[in-house]
Amino acid sequence: GAVVSQHPSWVICKSGTSVKIECRSLDFQATTMFWYRQFPKQSLMLMATSNEGSKATYEQGVEKDKFLINHASLTLSTLTVTSAHPEDSSFYICSARPTGGGEQFFGPGTRLTVL
């Protein structure tokens, strides 16, 4: 099956710093990728839809200037959490949908801890 990777798998940073998370589709091209956030004991919440070569579409309540998304190629999308604070600590998960269609495939997630 299709594989999506994320890097890093976990990261600890100090409050006020920025953190970049990468999402890669390893064996397929993905025009569209999605970014989710999951707090402990809660479900996944969609943050934004990332389209290759264009601006991301953010869900209501998600600050686009704080969560910067770049989808520069058909196999890579990045999420940068700028000026991270402890309340941004969460499990960040991406998914990718193959350009030719089909279901979404999810990455393994990145656990962010902001001290």
Place this chain on the structure above:
Amino acid sequence: DAKTTQPTSMDCAEGRAANLPCNHSTISGNEYVYWYRQIHSQGPQYIIHGLKNNETNEMASLIITEDRKSSTLILPHATLRDTAVYYCIAARGTASKLTFGTGTRLQVTL
């Protein structure tokens, strides 16, 4: 996208069939029923999806009622590795974003 309702949790003995129900009474004609599962601290895994016909793959079977207001995911021989949170999602095909509800926590026991 239509709202889905699932039981909060279920138990199943290893080797037995696990039947996970989902209610989607407001589903529209162009919405598919998707099932994903999430094992602890991992990303969700696609299981199966269908529109109105029953579907089967190597992981599971999906039974959709004739009026499409509910469906059941069947894991024919549950194993301990099937312990996970199972999400039922109604979405307008693969072009749509997926809205995750609270899901059903399936615990498979010896």
